[in-house]
Amino acid sequence: MMIFGKHRGGSAAGDLGDGRALLYRGQRLTARISHQGSCRRVGVARRGSTLHIQAGPGHTEGDVEAALGRWYRKEARRLITDLVRVYTARAGATHKKIFIKDQKTRWGSCSRQGNLNFNFRLVMAPPDILEYIVAHEVCHLVHQNHSRDYWSLVASHYPRFREARKWLRSHGPALQGTFFLDTP
Numbered sequence: 379m380m381i382f383g384k385h386r387g388g389s390a391a392g393d394l395g396d397g398r399a400l401l402y403r404g405q406r407l408t409a410r411i412s413h414q415g416s417c418r419r420v421g422v423a424r425r426g427s428t429l430h431i432q433a434g435p436g437h438t439e440g441d442v443e444a445a446l447g448r449w450y451r452k453e454a455r456r457l458i459t460d461l462v463r464v465y466t467a468r469a470g471a472t473h474k475k476i477f478i479k480d481q482k483t484r485w486g487s488c489s490r491q492g493n494l495n496f497n498f499r500l501v502m503a504p505p506d507i508l509e510y511i512v513a514h515e516v517c518h519l520v521h522q523n524h525s526r527d528y529w530s531l532v533a534s535h536y537p538r539f540r541e542a543r544k545w546l547r548s549h550g551p552a553l554q555g556t557f558f559l560d561t562p
């Protein structure tokens with residue numbers, strides 16, 4: 379946010395993140411900011427490895443962060459809904475609702491009522507990792523615990539679960555925080 383201090387009057391594209399990198403599905407996207415005279419809300423659209431961000435003259439870095447949050451959540455809902463359909467069909471399980479959240483400490487959870495909760499930041503991770511978490515939570519629709527039976531069910535639906543767990547332990551924390559990466 380540049381409310382105080384170095385604001386130079388009118389937001390230059392660079393101030394809003396032009397040229398900066400973000401993570402999506404384990405890949406780096408480059409942000410391209412374009413200014414639109416009259417847009418009330420910051421627009422976000424991906425084309426290939428470019429994330430096009432359309433901002434109006436009054437928009438701040440905070441508005442861009444909020445718009446990116448909405449975009450990541452929308453992507454998470456789309457990708458997760460498809461995967462839940464696949465994995466519940468395979469496991470012969472049924473679920474109630476899917477909630478997309480920003481949980482600091484967990485990637486997903488399954489309620490006793492059969493609702494599935496997922497952290498939207500999973501869309502920043504490689505596709506395999508998102509798929510593992512969906513498989514993990516869908517298997518909880520069958521076993522509400524981490525018993526041997528539970529893990530053998532996970533292994534039958536997602537054999538490479540150990541690698542995915544290891545990835546999340548070492549890289550998961552880096553997915554928290556602001557959306558733009560610090561390193562160019």
Ligand SMILES: [Zn+2]
Nearest residue numbers: 514518523524
């Ligand atoms: Zn679990």
